[in-house]
Amino acid sequence: MKKDSIGIVTPHVFSFAEPPATLKLESGRSLGPITLTYETYGRLNEKKSNAILVCHALSGDAHAAGIHKDDKTPGWWDDLIGQGKALDTNLYFVICSNVIGGCKGSTGPSSINPDTGKPYALDFPLITIADMVEAQRHLIDFFGIEKLLCAIGGSLGGMQALHWASAYPERIIASIPIATALKHSPQQIAFNEVIRQSIMADPAWRNGYYYEHGQPENGLAVARMIGHITFMSDQSMEEKFSRKLKNDNLSFQFIDDFEVEGYLRYRGYNFVKRFDANSYLYITKAMDYFDLSGDHFMPETKKTIVRFLVISFKSDWLYPTYQSQDIVRLLKRKHAYTTYFDLTSTYGHDAFLIEIEDETRLIKNFLANISPD
């Protein structure tokens, strides 16, 4: 455990949408009951005005900071959340919940369908970013929080942060979307589609009903390998691997000769142990459907008082800088107070998890201006 870790944290569970009061989804279908697994760090003040919602990325979960009693792996944004850190737990009450559709404790395709007693599998309805946010809104209500101080996240998390501002401008003071977009470009959809095809092409996927038999390992591993290439940059791969060989010489066989090949295989097959293939399908589809461009963003609001900090990274080619600039342009049209930074980094899309120093400086300053009462 790092010296500045917030220490041992415990995930909690919140359930809602018990039938017949199920959650109406954007697709028109209903879902319920719904469980959200979440963690909190810091303390909710008396006025309940210091809550920050952290939204996780595609393969993330509710474990954003600290360590679990039985697992010393720090949360995925541990360097950003804690005493004196960007999301300072001396000042703020930080909440992070696993998205619906996921597989880390919140209701998703691998959860038990109460109608059948078996995992939903493909009977799980398609969910959208709006549905994920709607579920989070129930959690915020449960805490009795009228207004979030801020919603923040990178990538898929940034989409949620944007959707919060768009759907509930009266319930959020600030939004920090990082390395994200108002909508996926065809290239982003294409990568996600190939990821889905890779999973669905594996016979072990069994049309989604594989839970009794185990994961479609090969399809999911290849899918994740594709993802990993898009998370890194040409330069960060060059710095990490260059053309370094695993052994002294080329093998002249179909085995991994280069370190980068071994790395990808390792990351791909490791992912199979920790992430449900169907959740990968559902969440990538939700990202592809997401579209807050033009009039979709705050459709009935000509002006907004929500304040924004938008951050992108120069080497991020999966969510390129121009997409964050599109966000900023749209926000300016809504007369929103918007601060934008395009940070220098060689880490590609992964930068939002790595460039902690720059993010800390920006987020700290930004939050200082909207501090709770």
Added chain:
Amino acid sequence: MKKDSIGIVTPHVFSFAEPPATLKLESGRSLGPITLTYETYGRLNEKKSNAILVCHALSGDAHAAGIHKDDKTPGWWDDLIGQGKALDTNLYFVICSNVIGGCKGSTGPSSINPDTGKPYALDFPLITIADMVEAQRHLIDFFGIEKLLCAIGGSLGGMQALHWASAYPERIIASIPIATALKHSPQQIAFNEVIRQSIMADPAWRNGYYYEHGQPENGLAVARMIGHITFMSDQSMEEKFSRKLKNDNLSFQFIDDFEVEGYLRYRGYNFVKRFDANSYLYITKAMDYFDLSGDHFMPETKKTIVRFLVISFKSDWLYPTYQSQDIVRLLKRKHAYTTYFDLTSTYGHDAFLIEIEDETRLIKNFLANISPD
């Protein structure tokens, strides 16, 4: 048939390396007999000084120009080869041969292994760009051509054009490597590795011995989809597809909602009909092994009189501009006469097949200065 087409062409076959005089490969293994399928356009002059070797890309073949009697599909560089075109068949004798390791008439993993009477499959030895060029050299010898006027190609074809200059500087006057690199970066290796993993993860691949049963369709289709994303640019995908839907509304199902998804699936599964999965493995591995950087290029030549025209495309992120600039830097160190252009195009890596007008102007001028006697 286009008006300016060279008309009906016929593929030819050339065989060599009959055992025991087999071809010694870079891996140390031997291969033979070897068949090359090739096409020629224009006429070899008396001095045999007007021959241009066209080298094809990963999924290309010997059919570079004109049409076949029974198939009206024009050759893959039809707009560049013909009377009055960049490779002017009034002036030049143009040769294009399918690479060894391929599946379009030259010896590759799907060819019959004379030792077993069955397709080689994975018993086929790994081949390299050097081996491909060595096979072409036998074809050039067969024509009695002492010195090629030029070797030209894009992508994998550009690697061959570079290797010709490096391995046989005395047998080539000029080289035109387009949209290529001295060596694959880890990102390029990574994409190829995921492509290979996708094929090899398909149980229908059967460890490579699938020929009695048919292709590993799903794995190969997904592999090709990955390739297609890397051939296009973010911008060209935006122009072609944007977020256009196939139907009026989102389906909220796992089917292709967006046109780009349908396009990728179509291209992926169409590829299965025309290209052998093992050839995809062998050729991508040859590309990953290729390394003419530093002292690998013309190792014993301090100076070279081979002349170069190097072309890259600004939107090509698979073979980015900086890799062509690396080629130019190396050539300058060898005191080579080198002309370099970084062409403006939105087509990404595919640009070398599409930006005919610019290529024609550059190639025509370049060749005019090294015209045959």
